[in-house]
Amino acid sequence: MPELPEVETVRRGLTALVQGAKINSVAVPYPKAVVSDLTDFQTDLAGATIDQIDRRGKFLLFRLSNQKTLVSHLRMEGQYSVEPVGATPHKHTEVIFSLDDDRDLMYNDTRRFGRMQLVPTGKEYQEVSGLAKMGPEPTEADLDITYLTSILAKSHRKIKPFLLDQSNVAGLGNIYTDEVLWQTKVHPETLTDHLSAEEVANLRQNIIQEINRATVHHGTTVHSFSNVFGEVGQFQNELDVYGRAGEPCRRCGTTLVKIKVAQRGTTYCPKCQVQK
DNA sequence: GCGTTTGTTGTAGC
DNA sequence: GGCTACAACAAACG
Structure with a gap:
């Protein structure tokens, strides 16, 4: 978490x-x-x-x-x-x-x-x-677009498990992965080598911005997270898909759907995030 | 009582 | 060999 x-x-x-x-x-x-x-x-x-x-x-x-x-x-x-x-x-x-x-x-x-x-x-x-195997930090300076384009193209797996794999990009877990895929309008089961150059660029920007925004809000408290002062985070109020299955998409109003991808609960918008 | 939850690892399988 | 998929780990909750 x-x-x-x-x-x-x-x-x-x-x-x-x-x-x-x-x-x-x-x-x-x-x-x-x-x-x-x-x-x-x-x-x-x-x-x-x-x-x-x-x-x-x-x-x-x-x-x-x-x-x-x-x-x-x-x-x-x-x-x-x-x-x-x-x-x-x-x-x-x-x-x-x-x-x-x-x-x-x-x-x-x-x-x-x-x-x-x-x-x-x-x-x-x-x-x-x-x-030893940790990928680059999700920052403007470290997450190089050429690097990301290259590993996405040579990988043959779904984008969700790819993003959860810390050897590709450091720091994403189940919550922020679902969030950035919704922001980028990419279905979680899209194969990494099917993403367009524009989608890769948008995905990179959304990863960097989302991690930044969540850090500014002191993280997300869904179940039990608190900092060393016992204070909860504030970012759970900013989430668009995680924990919102059955509720309307904030972009198009379509009911958000929850499925399993790579054994993980995955929430997405079936209208905004269409698999190619 | 059992399914669901999640991050990483070791290993099975292709 | 290199990559991908998946069970296992642990414990709380509904």
Whole structure:
């Protein structure tokens, strides 16, 4: 559920709250959340300072003072919160970082899908498979039109799973994929090599703009997303198709339809988005 | 009690 | 070999 705008919102909140904080010790009530060696994880983090927090796609990268990087992926419902020292962990608290300023940074995950690992800084793109294959960020500067045209043309699959694949473009999930396809008037099952040059250009613009707009609105809260301050996003009020099956298309009034594409719930307008 | 929800990965299949 | 499709993972909710 956290897609790029939500992860970026979390990154900004974490930066405001814990950048510069020193970690005293780490408790791991749910060891499966840590995929690197657990003993090393706890030993290496003790005494380290959080210098900076970066993001790549949907991954958070905590840059530490000891030349290590904590790579964290929230998957479906991972959340961070900062509490006074000694606060009772939540039912689904998986990792607790005790800071030396009498606060605890907690990682909570009701679905237990999120994962984190500690790797040497600079090696994260080799050691974390998701980062190694990550496509360009959906920005004006990084998402090159020539690149996008080329990979769309040589790929033979439906546009929806193509956009969900992080190795093509970083950061899109189920919500924003449905939104940008509606904006571009492209059916989610259209084959990537059937898109016209104009559609590719429009798709690129819509991806960049939509991710930008959603980030400005602090992300979308559909089920449970909130930032580190416990605040929900505002972008759910801006969605045109996701969660609106059975309601009228805001462009033409046709009833929006929900189907499955690549095992994912997919909402679209059968009149605006006609498959070619 | 079971289908639905979603992001990524490992693997089966072509 | 390279690409694509899909089951699996986990847990809450209706």
